[in-house]
Amino acid sequence: MTGHRVTIVLTDDHTLFRQGLRELLCTDPELDIVGEGCTGEEALALVRQHRPDVLLLDVEMPGPGAKAVIGEVRRGYPDTAIIILTMHDAPAIVRELLECGAAAYLVKTIAREELTAAVRSVSRTRDNVLLSVPRTTMESLERQQKQHTLLSERELEVLRLVATAMSNAQIASRLFISEGTVKRHLTNTYAKLGAVSRVDAIKKAIQAKLIDGLDR
Incomplete structure (x- = not known):
């Protein structure tokens, strides 16, 4: 991995947040923003064009929803890891998108260090699923998993x-x-x-x- 820059596509329909996210990630010399979009269609087009290491994806954007975008990216570009970065932390949404193939689910209240660490981690391995959600969401997910197992x-x-x-x-x-x-x-x-x-x-x-x- 020495000398390798992690390529990233950012997608969020809130321009100010997306611009702030770009500035934050650009402070890390190992990360390279290769495209930005604000709709599901743009997210897919940018992945096709750049084939990035990581796609940062919001849950609610115009066009195809996060589930559809994840499905198409996983089918056509399995080397692109998908990180959900959103304000939504409902257990049902978290579970559904992780099951669709998202490599990480992060809420927008996380610290910069957590985000950059997550980007590096998912670009290197798909063995683990990364979560940064409220404790109540984690507890609900654990209860659901227990019910399913039982x-x-x-x-x-x-x-x-x-x-x-x-x-x-x-x-x-x-x-x-x-x-x-x-x-x-x-x-x-x-x-x-x-x-x-x-x-x-x-x-x-x-x-x-x-x-x-x-x-x-």
Whole structure:
């Protein structure tokens, strides 16, 4: 890595913030800003043009959303690491974008040293995911991960069918198990999710991203 300058594309629709970010990063001789954009389309065009080591991406910009941009960059330019830099710290957003392939998720309140360290880190390795979010967000992510780990594949399967409005009898017929077994799986699932009903279990499962897509 000696002599290597990390190339960066900055994308944020707030011009003043983006300019300040450029000035901040340019104080580091190892970092090289090769492009700036303020829309999802510009982010993708700049990545195609420069193939940077790192794309700094805001969550909310005009055009394709962060999820779509991450997906296209990961498919077409896997050597470009994506850092989400945003004010949004909702656990559901953090989890979704990390699962899409973001290498780091940072809130805009981080210190300069944390940001430059994150840029260097993701440009060198993809083995770790970097997070700089409030403690409450981290705790929520940990709870969601624990819920996902605790639910068995069969319990998830039953829950997905419950979310399609199937009755216990219909689920039993679909999975070739007894109605009593379906009820037992649901009882275990309620306990693990802290749910009190079918509707509550579905709601909590969607919030925890256990049954993706069923809330659309």
